[in-house]
Amino acid sequence: MTRAIILAAGQGTRLRPLTNNKPKCLVSLMGKPLIQHQIEVLNAAGINEIHIVTGYCHKQLEHLGHGTSINNRFEQTNMVESLFSARAYFEDCEQDLLICYGDIVYQKNNLDTLLDNEDEIGLMIDKSWRDLWALRLDDPLDDAETLLFNEYGYIRELGRKPTSYEQIQGQYTGLIKVRADKINSFIKFYNALDRFAIYEGKDFNHMDMTTFLQSLIDSDWNVGAAIVNNGWLEVDSVDDLKCYEKMAQNGELDKFYKV
Secondary structure (H helix, E strand, C coil): CEEEEECCCCCCHHHHHCCCCCCHHEEECCEHHHHHHHHHHHHCCCCCCEEEECCCCCHCCCCCEEEEEECCCCCCCCCHHHHCCCCHCCCCCEEEEEECCEEEEEEEHHHHHHHHHCCCEEEEECHHHHHHHHHHHHHHHCCCEEEEEEECCCCCEEEHHHHHHHHEEEEEEEEEEHHHHHHHHHHHHHCCCCCCCCEEEEEEEHHHHHHHHHHHHHHHCCCCEEEEEEEEEECCCCHHHHHHHHHHHHCCCCCCCCC
């Protein structure tokens, strides 16, 4: 069994004016809010225990019929703080924990691939990421992040700025699974982090999720990859949304994501 938590506290400034008065996860993609796409896929995979971390315009997410936690400091913090704002929901959990970014959508077969992963932590990794990035950017390398595997097939580096495509053996997609027996250790690791340290150039409050994951890797956690080839989308900007909607109208989106 698996519980899911959707991180939806951010303001989505790059999606303005669409997010002037609503959370990013309520922006519509092909006639349906992003979060509804996710919930339907989670339900189709048998995951009905879903928790949403809110922040910006939080009241609009409290009527969806799922439990919520609020990151009251959403304006001063990043996604890691949002996740652990909800730790009362998953501490002492005896089920695997699925952590989902609020600005992505994905196919059920991709989710199934991650759910089948049995590593301490599993990440959904797209090997065909460059095709998707080329739709959104003139130079895919500009917005990509490093991802390298070690000799045993575990991830040894992610989330840094690459200087070449050789440093990118896949792309992290914003879906994480923490194995049930590691959840309490996962929380303890976060609690023990130095609040006054600098993490990849950012203070503790603004630490990126990839930096947190890299810290786990550097502390000898086995972080594995659930490999997919397309089958998901990230909606980070108005241009992303326009691109996907146009492709859907022209029948060209199915290669990357099938609703």
